[in-house]
Amino acid sequence: MTSVKLKLKDSDVQKLKEIALSFNNEAGELINVLHKAQEHFGYLPAEIQEVVAEELNIPVAKVYGVVTFYSFFTMLPRGRYPISICTGTACYVRGAEKVLDEFKRILKVPVGETTADGKFSITCLRCVGACGLAPVVMVGDKTYGRVTTDGVKEILKEYENEE
Amino acid sequence: MAKYKMHMLVCGGTGCHASEGQMLFENLKKEVQDNNLENDVQVIATGCFGFCEKGPIVKVIPDNTFYVSVEPKDAKEIVAEHALKGRAVKRLLYFDPVRKEQIPDSKHMGFYKKQLRIALRNCGMIDPENINEYLAADGYEAMGKVLLEMTPEEAIKEVMDSGLRGRGGGGFPTGLKWQIASKNHADQKYVVCNADEGDPGAFMDRSILEGDPHTVLEAMVINGYAIGATKGLIYIRAEYPLAIHRLKIAIDQAREYGLLGTDILGSGFDFDVEIRYGAGAFVCGEETALIHSMEGERGEPTFKPPFPAQSGYLGKPTNVNNVETYANIPVIITKGAKWFSSIGTEKSKGTKVFALAGKINNVGLIEVPMGITLREVIFEIGGGIQGGKKFKAVQTGGPSGGCLTEKHLDTPIDFDNLLSVGSMMGSGGMIVMDEDDCMVAVAKFYLEFTVEESCGKCSPCRIGNKRLHEQLDIISKGNATEKDLDNLRNLSNVIKDTSLCGLGQTSPNPVLSTMDNFWDEYLAHVNEKRCPSGVCKDLIRYEVIAENCVGCTACARNCPVNCISGERKQLHVIDQALCIKCNACLEKCKFNAIAVI
Incomplete structure (x- = not known):
């Protein structure tokens, strides 16, 4: 944990302190603190975890243990347009795997990673509860339903000219 | 509420939200305003109606007219026709595929007829934010x-x-x-x-x-x-x-x-x-x-x-x-x-909500009295299998449950009956599968989930499920023997018996139930190195059927890896060494000239 790759700005540290304080620096509020921190920073790298540990007066190992336990928390930055493919059972039986393969093939990144230009990242999620629209893909907050392998190109095309 | 003559209930659940339900809601409100009907017609965003397959849904009260697959642009017509002239917009009514007719109101729809709503009594009826x-x-x-x-x-x-x-x-x-x-x-x-x-x-x-x-x-x-x-x-x-x-x-x-x-x-x-x-x-x-x-x-x-x-x-x-x-x-x-307690079966009282999904015509959320049969749920409420395919299995209880087959369809659904046939009620997921689904692949899918979600605290669950998944992977690749199937069953039982919590105690259920009910399918993977449903990629290949191919080049143009060759109006050929089995050629061919073998 000593090799610092990312140097947090003073204002970032200050923000984290504020978040921790808003939960009275209580160790039991760790998950809520992490939710807020991820909401603000987009991801939870080791450096952020260290500040959180310090503020809540708990070992960094415990923070790391919690961050890696829950799938909602990520230590890697997501793409500007995070793509989430639902791989819940309903989507699976309606062909989600083929859709996922097509995204991986076109973007040339595996699940959990971000394209070199930082534009797209691919993640899988389990059930957004829109099973009537299976298979479902989300790009950011936008939901696409009944996606086919052909539809993958169409979806990506929408973001072609976006930065 | 009494002062309004008409209420338009727009589904504001996640499913309908995803298909522009919010915009539809706003358009309807605007149309009502533009026509000076604010004092007569109330537009409300409610919770889920359950009929997610045909969302977004708009229900008009008092006549219970039930509009399906409504788009934001339809708001104008609904207000102009229904609110002003009192005529239903026929093209937006639900078409019953079995009775081959349009059903004007929800009470007569097959989807709702056998439902009994207790837990969901207010969903789709009231504004949840008021x-x-x-x-x-x-x-x-x-x-x-x-x-x-x-x-x-x-x-x-x-x-x-x-x-x-x-x-x-x-x-x-x-x-x-x-x-x-x-x-x-x-x-x-x-x-x-x-x-x-x-x-x-x-x-x-x-x-x-x-x-x-x-x-x-x-x-x-x-x-x-x-x-x-x-x-x-x-x-x-x-x-x-x-x-x-x-x-x-x-x-x-x-x-x-x-x-x-x-x-x-x-x-x-x-x-x-x-x-x-x-x-x-x-x-x-x-x-x-x-x-x-x-x-x-x-x-x-x-x-x-x-x-x-x-x-x-x-x-x-x-x-x-x-x-x-x-x-x-x-x-x-x-x-x-x-x-x-007057509703339901002897040991399971009341109703149960199920999320009906998969290869079924009416995907959605239903609430039925305990004791109803799987057949009624799948074929009457669910409207049968999509695309006229054959029913193969229904998975209840999620990753903890099992796959049930044709022979279980008349089992009355309750906690104990589902357990006795090797599945469970679980929280109420119900996924229907058809003849195109491979049961080995389904079991593998669930194990993949369990492996990911096992917390790692106890070793039977952490290591055992990983080994189960590996075994299933070997089977799906055609590299297993019958001895491996015995091992699979033994290991499943050990995990069930020795895991700390409910997750590990039930995670082998998808494996055991598919082995019990689809043993032939496992044998085909193991002995004949064949996937009867054509799902397991290592055991299938795509071939051009010579007598059907007209040489339209659609397959070759759509192949992402350019492994199909052939001149116009000539027979096309797939290079098996390059094929990634993506299914694109089969989807594109209009002449049934591509087959999975």
């Missing part, structure tokens, strides 16, 4: 009755007599759970609502919270009074933003009306509710894991006893119930245990 609508639908009446007229013991007895069993999966008698918690004395006790719905393909709890959040709050107050707890916590998935949003509104409104807080309704009883967020861990549906998660720890389960009723959240007696269980409580109190 407490007055809940109050108008007899909301908080049960709470008033319990707080002002009943003793805690009487409330527990009522729930016990109703025969209500936990809807989250286990089926433990709710009244008994309350009684145990009430008998453990402490300075502080807690009531927890488990809204960490992690079962993939299930969205019952989400729909209730989105469509009728107050019913859960009301039930939690009753629960608190019954066991002597003054604090309630709702543990909900962070992946459910809409449900969280509506729950927060509901809590604020209930506080404002004095239905939460100190001295509720002058009864002297204090109770308040807080929201806690999950962060994506299936195992947190297990109550001890859930409690650890609420304490800011990793969501790992611990050995029971001590049960949460003895030592739960922060070491205090805690009662954990699921969302759907709570949604039944107010009705049980107002209509009585006797009424509730």
